[in-house]
């Protein structure tokens with residue numbers, strides 16, 4: 111019998127994976143950066159100041175000053191494929207699709223700006239997915255990142271009648287596969303340098319310090335990644351010193367310390383000459399790694415007397431990073447795919 115035209119879509123039992131990252135402006139110009147910052151910094155998970163106090167500050171001060179400065183920073187790292195974060199996230203989803211083949215449909219989304227999580231979840235459902243793994247690529251859980259991505263998922267759920275079964279990727283800060291991937295990839299990149307580093311800085315995105323006392327596990331997750339990496343490097347690179355720092359301070363509140371820029375300056379002043387910096391908390395290179403670390407970090411270190419500086423790439427869509435992503439996706443999809 112022919113299906114009537116108004117019959118609901120017949121789903122087909124397919125499995126979907128949505129790879130999610132933070133989000134980025136659509137272009138490196140002031141208006142696009144302003145749109146991005148307005149959405150991002152209006153998220154109560156990101157700025158935990160009462161709305162009535164924060165919105166006038168955001169609209170009256172921040173959005174009239176920061177977009178110009180940030181647009182300049184973005185223009186320094188923008189690539190032919192657009193924002194590095196967007197291009198790399200897209201490449202990660204494409205590579206994961208190749209690895210999973212027909213077992214799952216893989217798409218990618220951004221928590222802020224585009225492609226939106228709602229649109230991409232709709233696309234997976236429209237393609238017949240009745241089971242979806244949502245994978246925010248944050249190794250370290252924080253309210254501002256992981257929970258915010260889950261908020262967006264919850265918002266989507268609330269407005270849909272027919273829902274797929276859903277799973278989410280947990281934080282993976284101490285997963286031996288993650289630690290192994292970081293150690294292998296950092297070792298590979300360090301071997302290609304023309305100098306032997308004395309110090310390896312592990313720089314994580316900062317958070318307001320009070321979030322630690324409110325129960326956010328972010329700081330502990332970062333410290334554990336560093337400890338596990340230190341154990342690996344103690345075996346493979348005896349003599350290499352590892353130090354954990356936090357970057358990208360925003361606003362006036364006290365942030366997690368020590369600050370990356372301060373440590374770079376103090377180390378150079380103390381006589382450390384050769385530094386390598388890595389950002390294990392970022393699954394993809396972005397403004398914070400390419401501009402803040404690779405460009406400004408180098409300038410700061412050399413201005414204070416350092417002679418050799420290298421910023422390592424994130425795992426991105428490279429071999430080690432994709433092995434990790436495939437392992438985690440297959441684990442979380444257990445029972446859903448072969």
Ligand SMILES: C=CC1=C(C)c2cc3[nH]c(cc4nc(cc5[nH]c(cc1n2)c(C)c5CCC(=O)O)C(CCC(=O)O)=C4C)c(C)c3C=C
Nearest residue numbers: 132133134135156180195252254315317360391396397398
């Ligand atoms: C990796 C984890 C991240 C945490 C934790 C995080 C917390 C956090 N960030 C801000 C403010 C800003 N972050 C910005 C950029 C940015 N942040 C992350 C990741 C985390 N943020 C990424 C991957 C990026 C890069 C985006 C890109 O387009 O490449 C920015 C925007 C850039 C700028 O104007 O400097 C702001 C602002 C807060 C307040 C916060 C925790 C409370």
Ligand SMILES: [Fe+2]
Nearest residue numbers: 132315358398
């Ligand atoms: Fe951030």
Ligand SMILES: [Fe+2]
Nearest residue numbers: 358397398402
């Ligand atoms: Fe920054």
